[in-house]
Amino acid sequence: MMGHKIIRTFIILLTISLAFSSCYYDVEEELYPQLGCETEDMSYQNDIIPILETNCYQCHDAANNFGNVTLDNHSSLLIFVNNGRLLGSLKHESGFSPMPQNAQMLISCNIQKIESWINAGAPNN
Ligand code: HEC
Known part of the structure; x- marks a missing residue:
């Protein structure tokens, strides 16, 4: 018992x-969401372009421009930064088309880098 x-x-x-x-x-x-992920002082040239080039340019460079979305130059990209569609799509938020289309969501470190760059004012640096 x-x-x-x-x-x-x-x-x-x-x-x-x-x-x-x-x-x-x-x-x-x-x-510690950024453990092992460097997100400080992001550079458009060195940090952001490589991510977009690998995952997005095949559909969103000026030549392809799928969905009328061009992301391969700073001023066109800013349109989608400012209207919130870039982050909404990357984070698969409701009301936005999940991107990259028909592929896995970007790894969270890359989304954090883009978000940090946007929070810093999305500089052309
Ligand atoms: C295989 C092609 C393809 C790839 C790769 C792709 N996209 Fe797209 N994207 C599209 C198409 C087609 C549309 C328009 C139709 C739609 O909204 O689903 C679109 C629409 C968008 C939109 C507008 C979404 C909205 O809700 O208005 C954004 C922002 C976007 N893409 C960002 C990205 C980003 C950032 C990447 C890379 C991480 C990416 N896309 C990768 C095909 C692609």
Whole structure:
């Protein structure tokens, strides 16, 4: 009888500690979203263009211009920065076409880099 209770208490404690450890993990992810991802002082030339070139230019350079969206020069890109469509599409938010089309979402580090550059005013640097 006594042994039963101890085992039950043990299982309950184990469950609680497991629940806490997974919570702790979530919090840690939120506190350090950029762990191993450099997002400071992003450069349009060196950081942003390579991401778009690899993932977007095949449909959104001036020649292809799919959906009337050209992203291969700073001033055209700014249109989609400023109307929110660039980030909405990259983050697969509702109300925007998920991009890149028919492919996996960009890795979160690349989305963070683009977002950081936008928050800095999307400079042509
Ligand atoms: C395989 C072709 C293809 C690729 C690759 C692609 N797109 Fe698109 N994109 C389209 C087409 C076609 C449209 C217009 C139809 C639509 O909105 O779904 C579009 C529309 C958009 C729009 C407007 C969306 C809206 O809701 O108004 C944005 C912004 C955009 N793309 C950004 C990107 C970005 C950024 C990338 C790279 C990460 C990318 N696209 C990669 C084909 C592509």
